[in-house]
Amino acid sequence: MAKKEKTGRKLVAQNKKARHDYHILDTYECGMVLTGTEVKSLRQGRSSLVDGFVQIDGGEAWLHNAHIPEYAQGTWTNHTARRKRKLLMHRAEIDKLDSKSQETGHTIVPLAIYFKDGRAKVEIALAKGKKEYDKRQTLREKQDTRESNRAIAAARRRQRAQQTQRG
Structure with missing residues (x-):
């Protein structure tokens, strides 16, 4: 084996x-x-x-x-x-x-x-x-995507909460 x-x-x-x-x-x-x-x-x-x-x-x-x-x-x-x-x-x-x-x-x-x-x-x-400005740009892009994902998730949570209250 x-x-x-x-x-x-x-x-x-x-x-x-x-x-x-x-x-x-x-x-x-x-x-x-x-x-x-x-x-x-x-x-x-x-x-x-x-x-x-x-x-x-x-x-x-x-x-x-x-x-x-x-x-x-x-x-x-x-x-x-x-x-x-x-x-x-x-x-x-x-x-x-x-x-x-x-x-x-x-x-x-x-x-x-x-x-x-x-x-x-x-x-x-x-x-x-x-370069230093490239590093700052990369950090800014990461932070922006993180914030947008959080905003989308919060909007979805609010939408689900409203649907459960209606139903």
């Missing part, structure tokens, strides 16, 4: 600040080369991508400054928390990212670390930095 594997996507860490600070142009899903204690620490749901970035070096993609804390039950085999980690991507994707990231204002940022079918993955994005 075959052993059933976990399916689906279990989110470990998310970089919300990246979506606020950058215009996301294109996203990619990559595997990561990890040690055993890093995987165990991720399975406990502990990680941070706040200062993380991706750099293409020598035809390979590397994830820098992603914080995966040391595994509590680890021994001398424990890993360094902020070491650089190799990303597993197809050659064509790496070449495309490398050429695009050379353009001014473009960078590659990690958006999320998650487990997909039992394997640790990282979602990275080609992004362009937002």
